[in-house]
Amino acid sequence: MLYGLYPFRPTFGTMPKVYRDKVHELAELLGIKDEIFRPIKTFSGGMKRKLEIMRSLLHNPKVLFLDEPTVGLDPASRRTLWQYIRQVQATSGTTVLVAIYSASASHEWHDSFLNHALFR
Secondary structure (H helix, E strand, C coil): CCCCCCCCCCCHHHCCCCHHHHHHHHHHHHHCCCCCCCHHHCHHHHHHHHHHHHHEEEEEEECCEEEECCCCCCCHHHHHHHEEEEEEEHHCCEEEEEEECCCCHHHHHHHHHHHHHHCC
8 A cells, every 4th residue: 555655665653753654544534444554455346446445535636537446345334435526625725536337426526516617
């Protein structure tokens, strides 16, 4: 998960506190706080997807590109993720571009989310 962030592979405990706090916050948000330090090879597909999402949100990007971000997530995690992405967008001004191929999901977000992100 930390590939490319440092020129070496630091242990989690040696990373800046802000970084560790953000990892804990995102892990709790996505419902994997108890599993976050288990080997990734033991994770289900949905849990791996959650790690990908955490990695994309970890550094407070100015522009966030998400391609089918909720595929493989359970309904509760899906709702929580959308709420969090809206919160990030509102508080940090992050522009969010989302590719959604599901007609029901794109209809749900068309007015309130996608148009705002695309025309910002």
